Structures are given as C-alpha cells and as structure tokens.
Amino acid sequence: MKNNFYLCAALSVILLMHSVVSIFSGDVNNFGRLYLDTIGFSPFGLYLAWAVKLIHLFSALLIWSDRYVKPVSICNMFILMLGIYFIHWQNGWYVVGGGTNGIEFNILLICCFLQLIFNGKRGSGSS
Structure with missing residues (x-):
C-alpha cells in the first residue's frame, strides 16, 4: 500500500469534485467571466x-496514480494561495460556523499538499 493512501484519496476526491462539478454545471465559465474578468483579469x-479547473482535474488523476506529486502539489498550493488572496481572505477564517467562505479549508488543503511534498518516500516522477 502506498504512503499517504487516505490523504491522496481525499485530495483526489476533493480536486475531482471541485473541478468536475463546476465544469459540468457551467460555473467555471461564470467564475471566469463574472468574477475573474471583473477583478482585473479580463480578457x-x-x-x-x-x-x-483542468489543473485540479489532472492533479487528481496524477496524485491517485502517484506521479508528479511534488509539482502537482506546488501548482495546487499556488492556486489555493491565490484563492485565499483574491476570494477568501476578506471573509475571514471560517468556511462555515463563525463565518462563510473563509480561508480555513484552503489552509488545510495547503497543509495536506505540504505533507505530500515533504514525505521523502514519494517521488516527483513515476512510482
């Protein structure tokens, strides 16, 4: 059994759900046009x-197959940090409970990716 099986499984499911659902619902288009374009990323x-969304989708598959885990983790941590800066910071810490849409979930995911990076038994290439 590979190291961090449950962590990799959880991250893969989270990344798949975060990407696939928004792709099929069309939310990814709305996020790009109605949010990112309006905060200065237009066109x-x-x-x-x-x-x-595609990075999240392919990351889930690469994490699950235990390939390029370190570069995938770095890319996703960068995305999560940008998400904190542009979206979640203004809402405080809590995702639910003491507030909404805060940074706590992103911080947890960043820590999970850090665990994958600094676990010396996982390679950055093939298994």
Whole structure:
C-alpha cells in the first residue's frame, strides 16, 4: 500500500469534485467571466478559470496514480494561495460556523499538499 493512501484519496476526491462539478454545471465559465474578468483579469478570466479547473482535474488523476506529486502539489498550493488572496481572505477564517467562505479549508488543503511534498518516500516522477 502506498504512503499517504487516505490523504491522496481525499485530495483526489476533493480536486475531482471541485473541478468536475463546476465544469459540468457551467460555473467555471461564470467564475471566469463574472468574477475573474471583473477583478482585473479580463480578457483572460475565462481561460484562467478553465486552467485552474483542468489543473485540479489532472492533479487528481496524477496524485491517485502517484506521479508528479511534488509539482502537482506546488501548482495546487499556488492556486489555493491565490484563492485565499483574491476570494477568501476578506471573509475571514471560517468556511462555515463563525463565518462563510473563509480561508480555513484552503489552509488545510495547503497543509495536506505540504505533507505530500515533504514525505521523502514519494517521488516527483513515476512510482
């Protein structure tokens, strides 16, 4: 059994759900056009939104297959940090409970990706 099986499984499911659902619902288009474009990323907001969702989608598959875990983790941590800066910071810490749409979930995911990076038994290439 590979190291961090449950962590990899959870991250893969979270990344799949975060990408696949918004792709099929069309929310990725709305996020690009109605949010990213309006905060200064126009005319590239739609492309950035799709890039993020596709990175999440392929990251889930690569994490699950135990390939390129370190670069995938770095890319996702960068996305999560940008999410904190542009979206979640203004809402405080809590995702639910003491507030809404805060940074706590992003911080947890960043820590999970850090665990994958600094676990010396996982390679950055193939297994």
